[in-house]
Amino acid sequence: xxxxxxxxxxxxxxxxxxxxxxxNHCIDHKYGGYFTMLDRDGSVYDTEKYMWMQWRIVYxxxxxxxxxxxxxxxxxxxxxxxxFLTRFGKSEDGTYYFALNQRGEPSVAPYxxxxxxxxxxxxxxxxxxxxxxxxxxxxESAMNNxxxxxxxxxxxxxKNLPGRKKRLSLGHYIILANLxxxxxxxxNTDQFDEDxxxxxxxxxxxxxxxxxxxxxxxxxxxxxxDLESCDGRMINPGHGLESMWFVLQYAEKHNDRELIDQAANxxxxxxxxxxxxxxxxxxxxxxxxxxxxxxLQWDMKLWWPHxxxxxxxxxxxxxxxxxxxxxKFIEIDQYSFAHFKDPDYPxxxxxxxxRGEATHMLKGxxxxxxxxxxxxxxxxxxxxxxxx
Amino acid sequence: xxxxxxxxxxxxxxxxxxxxxxxNHCIDHKYGGYFTMLDRDGSVYDTEKYMWMQWRIVYxxxxxxxxxxxxxxxxxxxxxxxxFLTRFGKSEDGTYYFALNQRGEPSVAPYxxxxxxxxxxxxxxxxxxxxxxxxxxxxESAMNNxxxxxxxxxxxxxKNLPGRKKRLSLGHYIILANLxxxxxxxxNTDQFDEDxxxxxxxxxxxxxxxxxxxxxxxxxxxxxxDLESCDGRMINPGHGLESMWFVLQYAEKHNDRELIDQAANxxxxxxxxxxxxxxxxxxxxxxxxxxxxxxLQWDMKLWWPHxxxxxxxxxxxxxxxxxxxxxKFIEIDQYSFAHFKDPDYPxxxxxxxxRGEATHMLKGxxxxxxxxxxxxxxxxxxxxxxxx
Numbered sequence: 001x002x003x004x005x006x007x008x009x010x011x012x013x014x015x016x017x018x019x020x021x022x023x024n025h026c027i028d029h030k031y032g033g034y035f036t037m038l039d040r041d042g043s044v045y046d047t048e049k050y051m052w053m054q055w056r057i058v059y060x061x062x063x064x065x066x067x068x069x070x071x072x073x074x075x076x077x078x079x080x081x082x083x084f085l086t087r088f089g090k091s092e093d094g095t096y097y098f099a100l101n102q103r104g105e106p107s108v109a110p111y112x113x114x115x116x117x118x119x120x121x122x123x124x125x126x127x128x129x130x131x132x133x134x135x136x137x138x139x140e141s142a143m144n145n146x147x148x149x150x151x152x153x154x155x156x157x158x159k160n161l162p163g164r165k166k167r168l169s170l171g172h173y174i175i176l177a178n179l180x181x182x183x184x185x186x187x188n189t190d191q192f193d194e195d196x197x198x199x200x201x202x203x204x205x206x207x208x209x210x211x212x213x214x215x216x217x218x219x220x221x222x223x224x225x226d227l228e229s230c231d232g233r234m235i236n237p238g239h240g241l242e243s244m245w246f247v248l249q250y251a252e253k254h255n256d257r258e259l260i261d262q263a264a265n266x267x268x269x270x271x272x273x274x275x276x277x278x279x280x281x282x283x284x285x286x287x288x289x290x291x292x293x294x295x296l297q298w299d300m301k302l303w304w305p306h307x308x309x310x311x312x313x314x315x316x317x318x319x320x321x322x323x324x325x326x327x328k329f330i331e332i333d334q335y336s337f338a339h340f341k342d343p344d345y346p347x348x349x350x351x352x353x354x355r356g357e358a359t360h361m362l363k364g365x366x367x368x369x370x371x372x373x374x375x376x377x378x379x380x381x382x383x384x385x386x387x388x
Numbered sequence: 389x390x391x392x393x394x395x396x397x398x399x400x401x402x403x404x405x406x407x408x409x410x411x412n413h414c415i416d417h418k419y420g421g422y423f424t425m426l427d428r429d430g431s432v433y434d435t436e437k438y439m440w441m442q443w444r445i446v447y448x449x450x451x452x453x454x455x456x457x458x459x460x461x462x463x464x465x466x467x468x469x470x471x472f473l474t475r476f477g478k479s480e481d482g483t484y485y486f487a488l489n490q491r492g493e494p495s496v497a498p499y500x501x502x503x504x505x506x507x508x509x510x511x512x513x514x515x516x517x518x519x520x521x522x523x524x525x526x527x528e529s530a531m532n533n534x535x536x537x538x539x540x541x542x543x544x545x546x547k548n549l550p551g552r553k554k555r556l557s558l559g560h561y562i563i564l565a566n567l568x569x570x571x572x573x574x575x576n577t578d579q580f581d582e583d584x585x586x587x588x589x590x591x592x593x594x595x596x597x598x599x600x601x602x603x604x605x606x607x608x609x610x611x612x613x614d615l616e617s618c619d620g621r622m623i624n625p626g627h628g629l630e631s632m633w634f635v636l637q638y639a640e641k642h643n644d645r646e647l648i649d650q651a652a653n654x655x656x657x658x659x660x661x662x663x664x665x666x667x668x669x670x671x672x673x674x675x676x677x678x679x680x681x682x683x684l685q686w687d688m689k690l691w692w693p694h695x696x697x698x699x700x701x702x703x704x705x706x707x708x709x710x711x712x713x714x715x716k717f718i719e720i721d722q723y724s725f726a727h728f729k730d731p732d733y734p735x736x737x738x739x740x741x742x743r744g745e746a747t748h749m750l751k752g753x754x755x756x757x758x759x760x761x762x763x764x765x766x767x768x769x770x771x772x773x774x775x776x
Contacts, residue, residue, distance in 0.1 A: 037680075046682075103551075105549075105551030106550070107551035107552035108547050108548060109546075157547060159497040160497075161493075161496060162493065163491075228434070228435065229434050292425075292433055296690075296739055298748075300684055300685075360686075365682055
């Protein structure tokens with residue numbers, strides 16, 4: 001297998017297509033920060049500034065400014081976002097609001113700890129790119145807020161009461177593992193290593209169900225599985241695949257062959273479970289026992305699970321040499337470029353129906369920003385270079 | 389047009405198909421209250437007791453116990469739900485939790501005023517069916533809680549901050565109009581007449597946009613429209629159709645011909661806007677300016693908008709004589725019975741994709757219970773009898 005043509009296509013997609021779309025359309029030159037609700041042609045259809053989407057742009061431009069794909073303006077794009085978000089985005093206790101309006105006035109309360117998570121990632125990448133202490137301080141502050149809030153993530157906005165069984169959520173742990181790695185790489189620190197180790201162990205021991213051989217989204221605090229309820233049975237294949245390439249990344253650094261094999265096995269099972277055998281592509285939500293799903297959009301095909309699947313399969317192939325993963329990478333690559341790539345405008349579609357037809361023309365939204373796709377193109381290109 | 393065959397079909401669907409499904413499967417004989425997460429064959433796939441779903445069952449069985457479709461057990465089914473819900477469902481300030489677990493322990497906080505709304509409806513119908521003062525007191529208490537909470541519906545769970553423009557929500561007003569009518573009919577009282585009048589006026593004056601000739605879901609407090617944001621542009625055709633048959637019901641009682649014509653015009657526009665010209669059926673969510681919708685499932689076809697459309701078109705036909713509405717009723721009836729009705733098991737499917745194929749096998753869920761469908765069959769049968 002010669003990855004040259006793939007590498008060229010991924011690099012070109014990143015630099016000629018995806019990056020320019022965001023460079024040209026996402027910057028709010030009037031108020032600072034970014035527009036993320038971008039229509040097919042890049043026009044703005046809503047000006048709300050959602051913190052996850054904003055900080056992910058900071059992270060991605062700062063990260064790309066340290067790569068061969070850099071252009072001089074990347075660091076400035078990231079810094080202007082940082083300035084806007086740190087000036088307007090913090091609530092009284094230092095945690096980040098969920099959203100600001102265009103002018104920077106808080107519009108949605110700081111009920112969500114992933115706002116702090118992505119702030120930490122963005123600031124950490126800026127620190128490595130620029131060296132300014134202000135970025136390091138912000139990264140550590142946001143990271144500590146994230147860790148501090150993990151036990152009660154929604155704080156006073158928590159609606160669940162004791163009658164609902166308390167659950168652990170895969171997202172909170174796997175993101176901590178990823179965050180720990182981002183902090184280590186960008187801040188050159190080992191202060192979060194223990195948190196990272198703990199997060200990886202929790203994911204592999206508590207969220208993986210060996211009987212059903214699948215990775216769950218929500219488990220009981222004691223590590224048991226609640227197969228009687230919808231949220232207890234929920235499987236999110238794309239999220240599982242994202243989690244597993246984080247684990248592979250960790251395992252490679254620790255030279256942990258057993259962990260690599262465990263993660264590779266889970267990737268295999270998630271693909272077998274999550275790929276639509278009729279129309280191709282990966283389902284969004286599933287039920288571990290094939291019972292009805294409460295989410296209306298469970299059978300839709302979203303861009304980001306496919307981005308994560310590209311990384312997970314290529315990573316697993318490089319670390320295990322198992323041809324199964326190469327074959328799956330080729331399949332998902334074909335599906336993604338045939339269905340998500342817009343033939344007429346830059347950037348990818350976000351949402352397809354089960355048959356693989358685009359249901360929305362938007363290129364950015366409340367949940368899609370400059371993040372999963374450029375990260376996948378960049379990380380896959382890095383894998384390909386190593387494979388070459 | 390002879391409605392005899394339609395009438396027979398609607399009555400049979402109600403008594404031979406829909407009612408027995410819920411009679412047989414929804415009652416929790418062990419703990420009280422109801423199961424609503426019912427799979428295709430009636431088996432229970434989750435035991436959570438969501439207050440909207442629970443009280444709507446009370447309302448519907450109590451209401452049907454006063455009709456020609458009654459069976460002796462209907463009132464007992466309603467009463468056992470009332471007992472369970474009033475015993476376990478109330479928070480400290482008398483408002484209703486959003487959900488209980490199977491045993492009746494509060495599982496989700498009372499952040500949603502529609503829990504009080506449906507409690508008021510259920511208790512009011514029970515009062516008329518049974519005469520017990522306990523039901524009347526509960527209906528008035530829940531109704532007053534609903535009205536009291538309208539200015540700040542989410543209370544301490546409100547996440548929106550001043551940076552987000554305060555909006556009025558169609559649902560809060562049209563439900564008040566419907567509730568006022570339910571209270572008047574069941575409690576034989578005029579104490580909520582002013583609230584009802586105010587709600588109807590607000591809906592027709594503030595939510596209807598004469599320039600775009602469409603009914604909006606969210607408007608600015610001053611009655612202006614925010615066409616720059618997704619929530620400001622949101623149209624929900626099924627919800628608009630439901631709203632308009634509530635208005636027709638009110639207008640008929642007040643013998644208000646002008647209001648009948650206004651509501652009929654809005655129904656026409658909602659149908660023209662909301663019907664899928666390619667595959668038939670009514671879209672779930674739309675954007676007034678055809679910009680991207682943030683909801684993934686915007687193009688799905690849900691059972692309840694079609695139920696509401698059946699009532700709205702038949703009501704409008706009876707009150708205006710305009711053949712347009714008859715034609716649309718026939719179309720929506722054909723679509724509904726061809727796509728939502730399950731050929732192999734009782735009760736209707738809840739969710740179809742844009743092409744009209746069922747995406748879920750569930751018959752009841754977190755949002756589907758014994759309510760929209762039996763109400764539509766019952767109200768349409770009443771319209772047909774009058775048309776005959």
